[in-house]
Amino acid sequence: MPFLHANRCVGKHAATPAVGGLAPVAYAKQMAAAYDFQDIEQRWRERWERDGLAVARPDAKREKYYVLEMLPYPSGDLHVGHAKNYTIGDAIARSMRMLGYNVLHPMGWDAFGLPAENAAIQRGIAPAAWTLSNIANMRRQLRLMGTSYDWSREIATCTPEYYRWNQWLFLRLYERGLAYKREAPVNWCPKDATVLANEQVIDGRCWRCDTPVERRNLSQWFLRITEYADRLLDGLEHLDGWPERTRTMQRNWIGKSEGAQFSFAIDGADERIEVFTTRVDTVYGVTFLALAPEHPVVTCIKGLVPPESARAIDAFAESLRSKSELERTSLMEKQGLFTGAYAIHPLSGARVPIWVTNYVLAEYGTGAVMGVPAHDERDFDFARKHALPIVRVIVPTGSSLAADAPSAEAFVEDGTLVGSGAFDGMPSAEARRAIAAELARRGIGNATTNYRLRDWLVSRQRYWGTPIPIVYCEACGEVPVPDEQLPILLPPDAPITGEGSPLARLPSFIETRCPKCGAPARRESDTMDTFFESSWYYLRYLDPRNERAPWAREAADAWMNVDQYIGGSEHAVLHLLYSRFFYKFFHDCGWVSGPDEPFARLFHQGMLLANGEKMSKSRGNVVGIDETAEKNGVDAMRLFLLYVTPPEDTSDWTDEGINGRVRFVNRVWRACEPLAARARSADVRALPVCTTPDEKALVRAVHLAARSLVEETMSRRFHYNTTIARLDETINALTTAVGVAPDSPATLYAVHAVPLLLAPFAPHIADELWSRYGYERSVHLEAALAPEEAALALDEITLVVQVNGKVRARIACAPSISESEAFELAEAEPALRVYLDGKEVRKRFYVPGKLVNFVVG
RNA sequence: GGGGAAGUGGCGGAAUGGCAGACGCAGCCGCCUCAAAAGCGGCCGAGGCAACUCAUGUGGGUUCGAGUCCCACCUUCCCCA
Numbered sequence: 001m002p003f004l005h006a007n008r009c010v011g012k013h014a015a016t017p018a019v020g021g022l023a024p025v026a027y028a029k030q031m032a033a034a035y036d037f038q039d040i041e042q043r044w045r046e047r048w049e050r051d052g053l054a055v056a057r058p059d060a061k062r063e064k065y066y067v068l069e070m071l072p073y074p075s076g077d078l079h080v081g082h083a084k085n086y087t088i089g090d091a092i093a094r095s096m097r098m099l100g101y102n103v104l105h106p107m108g109w110d111a112f113g114l115p116a117e118n119a120a121i122q123r124g125i126a127p128a129a130w131t132l133s134n135i136a137n138m139r140r141q142l143r144l145m146g147t148s149y150d151w152s153r154e155i156a157t158c159t160p161e162y163y164r165w166n167q168w169l170f171l172r173l174y175e176r177g178l179a180y181k182r183e184a185p186v187n188w189c190p191k192d193a194t195v196l197a198n199e200q201v202i203d204g205r206c207w208r209c210d211t212p213v214e215r216r217n218l219s220q221w222f223l224r225i226t227e228y229a230d231r232l233l234d235g236l237e238h239l240d241g242w243p244e245r246t247r248t249m250q251r252n253w254i255g256k257s258e259g260a261q262f263s264f265a266i267d268g269a270d271e272r273i274e275v276f277t278t279r280v281d282t283v284y285g286v287t288f289l290a291l292a293p294e295h296p297v298v299t300c301i302k303g304l305v306p307p308e309s310a311r312a313i314d315a316f317a318e319s320l321r322s323k324s325e326l327e328r329t330s331l332m333e334k335q336g337l338f339t340g341a342y343a344i345h346p347l348s349g350a351r352v353p354i355w356v357t358n359y360v361l362a363e364y365g366t367g368a369v370m371g372v373p374a375h376d377e378r379d380f381d382f383a384r385k386h387a388l389p390i391v392r393v394i395v396p397t398g399s400s401l402a403a404d405a406p407s408a409e410a411f412v413e414d415g416t417l418v419g420s421g422a423f424d425g426m427p428s429a430e431a432r433r434a435i436a437a438e439l440a441r442r443g444i445g446n447a448t449t450n451y452r453l454r455d456w457l458v459s460r461q462r463y464w465g466t467p468i469p470i471v472y473c474e475a476c477g478e479v480p481v482p483d484e485q486l487p488i489l490l491p492p493d494a495p496i497t498g499e500g501s502p503l504a505r506l507p508s509f510i511e512t513r514c515p516k517c518g519a520p521a522r523r524e525s526d527t528m529d530t531f532f533e534s535s536w537y538y539l540r541y542l543d544p545r546n547e548r549a550p551w552a553r554e555a556a557d558a559w560m561n562v563d564q565y566i567g568g569s570e571h572a573v574l575h576l577l578y579s580r581f582f583y584k585f586f587h588d589c590g591w592v593s594g595p596d597e598p599f600a601r602l603f604h605q606g607m608l609l610a611n612g613e614k615m616s617k618s619r620g621n622v623v624g625i626d627e628t629a630e631k632n633g634v635d636a637m638r639l640f641l642l643y644v645t646p647p648e649d650t651s652d653w654t655d656e657g658i659n660g661r662v663r664f665v666n667r668v669w670r671a672c673e674p675l676a677a678r679a680r681s682a683d684v685r686a687l688p689v690c691t692t693p694d695e696k697a698l699v700r701a702v703h704l705a706a707r708s709l710v711e712e713t714m715s716r717r718f719h720y721n722t723t724i725a726r727l728d729e730t731i732n733a734l735t736t737a738v739g740v741a742p743d744s745p746a747t748l749y750a751v752h753a754v755p756l757l758l759a760p761f762a763p764h765i766a767d768e769l770w771s772r773y774g775y776e777r778s779v780h781l782e783a784a785l786a787p788e789e790a791a792l793a794l795d796e797i798t799l800v801v802q803v804n805g806k807v808r809a810r811i812a813c814a815p816s817i818s819e820s821e822a823f824e825l826a827e828a829e830p831a832l833r834v835y836l837d838g839k840e841v842r843k844r845f846y847v848p849g850k851l852v853n854f855v856v857g
Numbered sequence: 858g859g860g861g862a863a864g865u866g867g868c869g870g871a872a873u874g875g876c877a878g879a880c881g882c883a884g885c886c887g888c889c890u891c892a893a894a895a896g897c898g899g900c901c902g903a904g905g906c907a908a909c910u911c912a913u914g915u916g917g918g919u920u921c922g923a924g925u926c927c928c929a930c931c932u933u934c935c936c937c938a
Binding site for chain 2: 244245248249252253255377569572643644645646649650651652654656657659660661663664666667670721722724725726727728729732735739798800802804805806807810842843844845847850851853854855
């Protein structure tokens with residue numbers, strides 16, 4: 001490493017008596033105050049662990065505070081990007097403890113998932129062994145960071161003790177009809193060889209490996225999240241502690257739209273075609289029907305048309321079969337084929353040609369769309385391309401445009417109806433109600449609501465996950481495994497090759513007996529989506545060793561809801577939506593009480609770059625926790641991560657930046673440690689009597705920092721960058737004071753206060769100083785320093801004097817100055833003569849204790 | 858195309874509608890040292906000898922007073938399509 005830190009060398013050598021060249025005396029003098037962060041940090045971590053500093057127990061006397069960082073996947077090694085997230089959470093946890101709350105701050109592992117299987121395929125390591133060794137390493141690294149987790153509550157989702165409750169919860173969902181199996185076109189990732197939920201397909205690609213997903217018809221397990229669509233939507237209204245954009249994303253994902261569903265008769269057949277539209281006011285403008293080629297009614301249509309047309313339809317469907325949703329709706333041109341069949345318009349009776357197209361998907365809405373080119377952009381493009389008529393039925397209100405006037409683009413806004421029979425002249429909104437009512441009267445339609453949200457596909461054809469507790473019996477069919485047979489253990493000896501489902505090829509796992517009739521039967525070989533585990537883990541922390549239930553109701557009552565949740569915004573519609581769904585289900589079952597939302601407040605931390613670039617192994621710019629702890633110290637690392645930007649912003653790890661915080665830690669040490677013996681006296685806790693302006697300013701700096709800590713924590717803004725800036729000012733003032741008046745009560749008061757202020761951010765040096773001051777008990781068990789008005793008040797303020805809004809003078813005066821005194825003093829100011837003499841003061845403004853403004857004309 | 862967030866020194870950033878640039882980084886000067894590092898002290902938006910003037914993406918507006926509020930535009934990022 002070319003860049004060797006001076007203080008690291010000092011730290012290493014401090015214990016060695018003589019070092020080359022330097023006389024022992026000079027050496028001792030120079031090194032006396034050196035801060036040996038490595039040994040000291042290590043020692044405190046061990047002591048906190050021994051003392052159970054972070055172990056949480058219910059306590060009726062103190063208000064509870066549940067702060068939680070998103071459960072990490074144990075990928076192997078932590079870097080400073082991960083550290084940012086955990087540092088924010090730990091600063092909050094430590095601050096809240098010192099502010100008197102009973103803090104619960106647990107940690108665990110989202111331990112099932114594909115990377116463990118990939119390690120098995122590539123390196124022949126068993127997924128369990130790989131995962132457990134990663135957990136051991138990451139647990140060590142989290143401890144190294146000085147985080148205050150209650151490790152007695154640690155969980156790993158891949159243990160039978162945890163996943164048996166996955167199975168148990170799955171069965172409860174199954175009993176209530178919320179888990180079901182059906183065949184459907186689903187997203188298939190060819191690389192991971194498994195299906196994916198809609199939420200796990202980002203821009204048509206697998207969220208894990210970025211491979212374009214394919215469509216396949218498969219029989220899969222789903223959870224009926226759509227049953228909760230309205231409640232998931234309505235609940236967002238009250239989540240004031242969530243970022244607005246996350247709520248908006250969930251709203252958009254649920255995608256509720258009010259409209260009408262009705263059907264078109266097919267000319268020459270008994271079947272009908274259902275369509276959904278939010279714009280039923282444009283129904284007289286329908287000039288074609290567009291079907292997804294997979295739509296069931298296509299079979300019927302093929303019977304109505306000549307064989308060559310039927311063959312063309314099949315060929316068209318075949319060409320789209322494996323194309324992803326993204327390709328079909330966004331990337332490809334709008335393709336279509338006239339089937340040769342016609343539908344009958346339900347109101348006008350007109351014959352409407354039926355087309356199959358790539359841009360209508362079988363899985364959305366009804367799989368059929370009424371084509372209104374005059375008033376929908378996609379329909380307009382399609383009609384232009386295929387020379388279909390464009391019939392205008394809405395005109396801008398107040399315009400006299402004729403229905404047959406040619407248009408250059410679709411008019412998609414509301415307006416007034418024309419060419420719409422009895423509905424002519426109606427405004428769009430009224431027409432939507434009237435036409436829906438007319439369709440209902442004729443018995444062919446209804447006003448209805450549509451959602452974009454689909455049911456959650458939870459089965460995976462992979463090994464390293466929770467086995468789904470279902471058995472298939474010839475006689476009894478699909479049979480749920482009884483609770484007393486749980487857990488269904490994941491067999492350790494499945495063949496993991498990356499091809500096909502490992503469990504499906506393991507007879508010792510598959511072959512079983514029917515729980516109902518005892519006949520030979522087959523187990524379900526699919527495992528659960530790992531998002532299943534992470535949708536309820538925050539409850540397991542509350543009662544982690546319970547063997548009779550996933551958690552006891554009393555435990556949930558004592559600790560829920562999560563007061564502050566911290567994690568990346570990439571989970572806005574995945575984990576955060578699934579968890580809300582589960583929690584509402586638990587609420588319905590009576591397993592939790594209180595609000596039916598799991599996370600009262602949500603905080604998304606910003607990314608961390610390294611020297612302006614995204615950290616990645618391929619770039620070779622990953623800054624590891626271990627190296628940083630050794631080189632710079634953990635306290636400096638934590639301070640830097642909190643200081644560099646507000647926590648929600650993207651920040652940049654730089655060598656210069658971390659250096660600045662290393663210097664800060666050393667300055668703290670040099671200012672406080674030499675006075676440790678004198679900071680022991682009892683009277684340093686009371687506000688000191690200050691004799692000079694500098695002393696007054698020093699004590700004020702201490703209380704400004706104390707106030708910032710309380711405000712940033714209690715406001716839930718967590719902009720600790722500003723708190724640490726106040727600490728910088730405190731240490732700057734203290735460094736000067738130590739040089740000038742090391743024995744003054746103000747100096748000793750500040751020296752004593754520093755560890756209390758520093759504790760949430762730099763916990764090690766805070767406790768080390770505290771113990772050197774003579775305290776037996778950890779500083780982290782002390783109450784935070786309460787900001788005091790007496791210390792914050794200024795003896796003298798600077799009154800700014802403006803003329804017409806421009807600063808023309810500054811006057812020192814007492815803070816208690818009255819409005820009339822302020823005007824009097826300002827008008828007497830010689831510097832203002834030039835601006836005021838001979839002019840009329842038309843108005844005067846006074847901002848108490850701050851500013852006077854004269855408006856002259 | 859629609860929606861949202863943000864644009865402040867060389868850099869990261871600070872600023873309940875009231876002294877723009879706190880604090881840090883980088884840089885420059887000095888002290889200490891045989892010397893260097895570390896440390897300590899000072900300077901550090903632009904123009905001007907100065908009084909002052911200009912300056913928070915651009916252009917308008919509200920206000921005694923706007924980085925902050927409103928409108929339009931430009932740029933960047935995020936989400937949706």
